[in-house]
Amino acid sequence: MGLLVVLLFGPDKLPEIIQNVVGFLRKVREFSDSAKQEVRSELGPQFKDFEFEDLHPKTFIRKHVLDGEGLGIDEIRGALDPRAELSEVADAVRGAARAEENTAPTTGGRTPLSKEAATGPDTYTAFDPDAT
Template sequence: MFPNISFMDLLTLAILAVVLFGPDKLPEVIQNVVGFLRKVREFSESAKQEVRSELGPEFEDFEFEDLHPKTLIRKHVLDGDALGVDEIRRALDPRAELSEVSDAVLGAADDRRDAASAERRTPLPEETVDGPDAHAAFDPDAS
């Protein structure tokens, strides 16, 4: 009912209730509050039943929770396919195109890897082969 109330909040409220009402009157106050909440709940249920009966027999299964905007959209737009939502979702889904592109990129990478391994197998001419002491020049300002 109150999802944002922590244990410390409840403990603080309990201590405050004991201090305000005292341990002798606290059970009586709790009974009065619970009785009041029951009456409010009964009143709201009778009001809902009265509205349903006034709307007629075609609205007997009407739920007031369905009037919440999130529930209304979820129930009538997202779940139902009367508006062609599934077809629109499939048309706007980029997964098929992305998988084609990734397959093409992976295929090109495999082709390059095969070409690079074929180049490594062929012997290099003697004038292009550097000795084991040759190093490439490093320029720290190049980046």
């Protein structure tokens, strides 16, 4: 970049250009500072510690949410963590399974799969050969 400036303007005009750029940057900084002071004075004494950098979204979140008196990062993580809800659901399912085990017929904790155990030896079931 510096080489390009030297080639465009020449080494004899380079000090003058640097002075002009530095003067322009000073005027912009002074204008910005005076605008900030004017806004602060118009807002009143309750905003004397107001910083314009705090209006940036990342800075605002960092200052007011993560480090502030409101919610902290641990509370946000806890609210978004599904493990507590999943454990409640798992406990409810386990409780329902235990209740079903208690009401199921006593066959050693297993469901009978044979026809005799399901229907009994002296009951007759209809057989439809066309259905199979």
